[in-house]
Amino acid sequence: MNVTQKIIAAHLVSGEMVAGGEIGLRIDQTLTQDATGTMAYLQFEAMGVDRVRTDLSVSYVDHNTLQMGFRNSDDHRFLRTVAQKYGVVFSPPGTGICHQLHLENFAKPGATLVGSDSHTPTAGGIGSLAMGAGGLSVALAMAGEPYFIAMPKVIKVQLEGKLTGWASAKDVILHLLGLLTVKGGVGKVFEYAGPGVATLSVPERAVITNMGAELGATTSLFPSDDKTRQFLAAMGREADWKELVADAGAAYDDVIVIDLSKLEPLAAQPHMPDRVVSVRELAGKKVDQVAIGSCTNSSYADMKSVAGLFGAAKVCPETDTLISPGSKQVLKMLAREGLVEPLLDAGARLLECSCGPCIGMGGSPVSAGVSVRTFNRNFEGRSGTKDADVYLVSPLTAAMVAIRGEFTDPATWGEAPAVPELPADVPSIRDLFIFPPADGSGVEVLRGPNIVPLEKFDGFGDSVTAQVLLKAGDDITTDHIMPAGAQITALRSNVPAISEHVFSRVDEGFVARAKACDNGIIVAGENYGQGSSREHAALAPRHLGVRAVIAKSLARIHRANLVNFGILPLILEDKADYDRFALGGKVTVPVAAVTAGGSVEITLEGAGSVAVKNDLTQKELDIIRAGGLLNYVRLSKTGAA
Template identity: 30%
Template sequence: MSSQNSFNSRSTLTVDGQSYIYYKLDAVAGLKGATVSTLPFSLRVLLENLLRNEDGGFVKKADVEAMATWNVKATLDKEIAFRTARVLLQDFTGVPCVVDLAAMRDAIAKLGGDPAKINPLQPVDLVIDHSVQVDEYGVDAAELINTKLEYERNGERYQFLRWGQNALRNFRVVPPGTGICHQVNLEYLGQVAFVGEENGQKAVYCDSLVGTDSHTTMINGLGVLGWGVGGIEAEAAMLGQPVSMLIPEVIGFKLTGKLPLGATATDLVLTCTEMLRKKKVVGKFVEYYGPGLSSLSLADRATIANMAPEYGATMGFFPVDAETLKYLRLSGRSEHQVKLVEEYTKAQGLFRTDATPDPVFTDTLELDLSTVVPSLAGPKRPQDRIALTQMKANYAESYKAERERLAQAASKAGAAAGATKLPGSPAAAMVSEGAPVDLTPSSVDCAHRGENFQLKDGAVVIAAITSCTNTSNPSVMLAAGLLAQKAVAKGLKTKPWVKTSLAPGSKVVREYFEKAGVQPALNTLGFQIVGYGCTTCIGNSGPLPETISKAIDDGKLTVAAVLSGNRNFEGRVNPQTRFNYLASPPLVVAYALAGRVDIDLDTEPLGIGSNGPVFLRDIWPSPKEVEDVVLASVKREQFEKEYGDVFGGDAEWKAIAAPTGNRYAWDDKSTYVKHPPYFEGMSKTAPGVKPIAKARVLGMFGDSITTDHISPAGSIAEKSPAGVWLKSLGVEKKDFNSYGARRGNHEVMMRGTFANIRLKNDLTPGMEGWWTRTAPGDEPTSFYEASMAYQAAGTPLVIIAGKEYGTGSSRDWAAKGTALLGVRAVIAESFERIHRSNLVGMGVIPLEFVNGETRQSLGLTGFEEITIEGMSDTMAPRATLTVKAGDKTFQVRSRIDTPEEMNYYRHGGILHYVLRQLA
C-alpha cells in the first residue's frame, strides 16, 4: 500500500457500517492538464493502482502525475509499475511455478539465506484444470473413467502441489474436477472491489491480477483488470515484484444494436476477433463501450474478453455497470460484497451507465451487433472467420491448398533425399512445379462400435464442447442442449466416427443442464460429461479410437475437428486432425450430426430423421426459447452449492499423502517433477550483459510461429526426442501422458522444445517436426541433439524468424526451453507481447529486424556465423545493435523495452534478480 500519499488521496468509504480505506481518484482530478474524467476506464484503474502504491521507488509522484494527465492520443513511451492484487495459476504452468519456488528455497539456502523467505507475497490461487484428458467418451461412465486416469497419471504432480499447499503461505489450490481456472475466477474468485489490509485497517481497491494463462482476460468481462503473463512474470508478481509495463494505447470498440435471430455470442466473438486482428491491437488495451453494451449479458462480455489473446490485445475490458452487479448476485457473491462494488466504483467514477459520456481513446472501431452472422473460424487460425454459409466453399479451398502443400513438400523432400536420407520425410512421389494435384477425396472402409462405414476426407472425427470461452456462457450451452433435444425428437443420431465430448467449465453447468432437462438428449447424442477442465481446447482431446486412427493413417485422410474452443493452431487439438474449426456449442452438436465439414448447412440436411431429411433450421432453437430456458434454469443456489467447499476436493484428492517440510524432498527417479538447473553455480552478484559472438543458428522459421510450435504441448510423440528419452527410462507409451502434465520436468521439456509435429524449419526444407541441420547437406538431427552438441562446444545459439513470433498461449516453457537449449537471442520481424517479455525473463534477448528488412531480403541461409555488436552493461532499452552474419551486416532493435527489464536481463533473468534481492 501507499506509503507517501503525495496527493492526500487516502479517504474512508463506509458500507453497511463497515469502514474501508481507499484512494480517491478525485484527488488528482484538479491537477493542471488532468484527463482523469475522460480517460478510458481501464486506464483509470491503472491510475488508482499507482496512486495507492506510490512509494518513491517503483512508483514515484511523477508517475502518478503522468498517468493523471495522460494524453491517450499521443504516442509516448512511459513506463509504470503495476502491482496486482493477486495471481491466478493453472496447473500446467502452475506446477513449474511451484517447482521454481521450491528450487529457489534450495538456492537461497546455498546463498546463506532463509528458505522460508521464499513465499508468495500476494494471494495466489492455483486451479487444477489442464490435466484431465478425454480418454473415454460417449458413455455414462466417461467422467468417472477419465477422472480415475487423471489421478493415476498425475499422482506425483498432485502430491507435489499438496506439499506447496501446506508449505507455502498465501497459496491456495482448487482441486481437480472443479472447473476451468478462468471460469472459477469469473464465478467465484473475482471480487471486483478487492478487500485488503493497510496498517491493521480494511482497505478496498480495484481487483486486479495476472495469470499464467493468456485467457486470464475472461475476468475483464467483470470489470477486473487482468491479463495473461508467463509463469516467469507470475512468479515475480507472487514474490512482490511489480509488473513493469508501458502505458498502453487503448482502442475503443463501440458496440451498437442487438444480436439478430440465429447469431450467438460465439459468432460475435469470432467477428470481433477478425476485426481486431485486422486493426492490429497487439500490445494494446481494447475497451468496449457504446449502447450495445447494455444488450450483452455478463456471460457474453466474458466470452468476448476471453478471446483477447486471439485478437492480440493485452486485454478486452468492460467497465462495471448494473449488469456486473446483477451477475455478482446471480453467482452467489454476498450482498455486502455487491454493495461494496457498487458504492466503491461509483465513488471512484468507475461505474458506467447509459448516460456516461464516451471516454477518449487512442483510436476506435465500431460494430453494429445486428450485422453478426453465424460463423466458424479455421481451419488453422482463430482470426480466420468463415460465415456458416461459406463453410463448404472454404473447406474446398482449404482442402485444395492442403493437398498442394503436401504434394510440394513431398516433391522438395524427394529432391533433397536424392542427396541425403531424410528421417521422417514424406514418401509421396515427386510433383513437378505447376502440375495439377489430384483432388479426388480419399476414403477408407472402417468399423467402430458395431457400425460399418466409409471414413472420408472432410470427416468430422472430433466434436467437442470445450474451453472457457463458451462453457462460461449459459446461453450458448443451453442452446446446444435445446438443439440436441430437437435432434433426438426428430430421430437424428451422431455419426459413428465422431468422438464427442462435453467438458463444462464448472459444475454449475451440470446443475443448470439438469434443471433444464437437456442432459438426457445430449447423452443420447454422445455428449456425456467427460470431466471439468480444458480438455480438447488445450490439446487433451485424447487418442482417437484405434480403428478411426488407423483409417486416417492408412488413407492419409484430411479430417477435421469442430470445437467450441478458442485455439485451433496446427498440431494443437489432435495430431491427426489437420483442419480444426472453432464454433458455438450448438454448431458443434450440429456438425457431430452431419459428420462432415464439406456440407452447406443452409441447403443440405444434417441427416435423415424418423420422418425424412432434417435441416439445421428445423432444430435451431429460437432466441426466445434460449432466453426462457436460461431464466428458468440458471439459479444463484447452484453457484452457492458448487462453490461452498471449492478448496476441499473429492475423496481421491483428500487421500493424497502430502509431503511436509519447508524444502521439498526431490525424488531423483521422478519423471514428472525434477529440480531445475536455473540456479546452478549462481553467484550473489549479477553477471551483467554478456557478448554474443560466433553464434550459430539453431532454427530459422517463417511467420506466425506460435508458442504451440515452440513450447511442448499436447501429446508426446513416441519417436520424438522426449518420447525416446521416456522410453529409455522404461516409461511405456500409454503412460507418456502429455507435455503439459510433465512441465515440472525440464528434461522432458527441453527435448520437447521446437518438437511440434507441424513445425517447419528453413534449414530442413520439405520436412515437418523436430528437425534441424548444422551445415548445408548434413544429416538432419533433432533440435535437442544439435543444441547439446553446440553447447558442448561452447557455441552460443540464435533463432531467426518472421512476423508475430511467439503468438498464442502465454507459455513459460516456450522461453524456458529456448534458454535451456542454449539460445541467447531471437531475431524476428515482430514478437507477441507475452513471449517477448518471457524471453527477457529467461535471459534471452529478443531482437527485431529494422528498416523493413527480413531474413529473405538479407539473403540469410541460416548457416552463417553470427556476432551481435553493441551489447554491454551500458546498453539502453530498445537499443539499436549491429548483427554480423557471415559476410552480411544489418541492424536490429533490442526489444528489452524498459529499464526494469534491462535490470532483469543483466541478472540473467527475472528469477535470479528476485532471488538476489531476497538473499
C-alpha cells in the same frame, strides 16, 4: 477516464499512462493452470519468498487431467502441496476450467489479474483487467512484484441494439475477428460500451473477452454494471460488486461500432480464428464431430440451451458429439434441472469438466475429418489430428450441426431459443477448492521424479572466460534451441532432463561440448532466438553453462529471456567479426567493464579482440550480474544471495 484507464490508474506503480510507454502494475490476483503452473511455482520457490503477496492466487488443474503414466498425477500432487505451503488456493482436477471457475468464484470488478494462460482475459467479462502472461511473470506477481506492460491503446467497441434470432455472444467476437484479423489487437485493450452492453449477461460478456485473445489484444473488458451485480449476487458474491463505468466523454484511441441486431450465426474456418464466414455459406458441409465446451463456451446458459435443443432431437449417428461443462457448478445445475438426461438421451458424450478436446486431451477427430467446435482456436493439428478441418462456432450453431450432421442454413432452424437466465439459487462449489492454511511453513512439498527444484545460478564476477560451444547461422528459432514435442515438453519441470535436448535437432554434439567445459558462449548470426517465447530456450542453455550469446542481432523476446536467466546478450559492433570466432575457441568478457548500452572489447584467445555492444538497461545489467531475475528478486526480498 475510460474503464481501462481507471483500473490502470488505481494500480500504477511506475511509468506514465502514455500509449506505448512501459507501465508497472500492482497485481491483485493471479491464476495458473497445470501445464504452465508447475514451472511458475518452481520459479516462485526459487525466489525465496515465504508466502504469496497477492490478495488471491489460484492454481487450477484443467489441462492434463487424464492420468497417463505418473507424470500428470505427480504434477497435480506437487501443485496441491506447493499451493498449501505458499498460500495459494488449489482447484483439483475435474472441478472445472480455470477461466470459467475464476469468473464464477473469484474474479472481481476493478481488480488486476495475471494468469499463465492466454485466455485469462475471460475475467474481463466481469470488469477485471485480466491479462495472460508467461509463468515467470506470474511467479513475480505472486512475489508482489509489479507486472510490466506497454501502456495499451484503448479501443471503444460501441455495441448498439441487441442480439436477435440465432445470433449469440460468440458471433460478436467472431464478427470482430473477421473485421480486424488475429493481428488486429496487438498493443490494444478492447473496452465494450454502448446500449448493447446491458443486453448481455456476464457469461455472454466473458465469451467475448475470452476470445479477444485471438485478436492479439492486451485484454478486453466490459464495464461493471447492474448485470454484473446480478451475476455476482447469483454466485453468492454480491459484496465483491462495485460499479465501474467510463466517465461521460471519456477519450478512446479508436471506436468500432457493432450493431448487435444485424449479426447472424458465424463460423471461423480452418485453420485460423479470423477466417470468418456466415454459417449460411457452409450449408451442405458434412460434419464428423461436434465438440461443445472450453473456456469460451461452457457456461450454464450455453449448456442449457444445447440441452434444450437436444431435448427435442437426437444427434446425427455419424456425428460424434462431445460435451464438457465448464465447471462442477454448471454440471450440478444441469443435473438439478433434469438437463443431463436430454444430453445423454440425444446420444452426446458427457466429458469431464476440463479443457479436454480443446487441448487435445481426447476427442481428436477422424482422419481428414471435419470438426465443429465452440472453442477459440482452430490451428492446424491442435485437435490432435493433423489433417482435420476445425470450424469454430457458437453452442447454438454447434447443437444444430450435431442434430443435422452437417452445416445447414439457420433460416431452416425454426424459432431460436431465449438465452437462459441464471436461477436465483445457484449451488456453491466453494468447498471443493482447497484453501491454504494460515501458516504453511510446516507443509512438505511433494515432488515426483519429474519435478526438480530450480538450481541457483551463479552471478558474474569481474570477468568470465568461456568456450565457443556453437557458431549458429541466421534466424535460429527457439524451436531450434529447445525443441518441442510431447516427449520433451513433458520434462518442462525437470530442467536437467530437458537440457539434454538443447539444439538436439540441429547439432547432436552441443550438449556433450557444453558439459565438457565450465562456461560456454554461443556465437550467432542475425535474429537469434526468433519464434515462440519459450523460456526453456534460455533456462536450459544456462543450466548447461552458457554465460553469454554474441550475435549479429537478437530477437526481442528471447533477449528478454536471456536477461531473466542471467545470460549476457551481446551484439557485434562489426558483423564481419563473426568470422573471427572459432568453434572451441576461448573468449574472455570483462563483465565489470560492461555498461548499460555501452561498448566493450572482448578477447579471443590467440586472435586479438572484438568490440561488442549491448542494449541493456541498468536494471537488466544488474539482473544479469546477480545471475538472473530469480536471484535478483531473492536478493531484494530477502537480502540473501
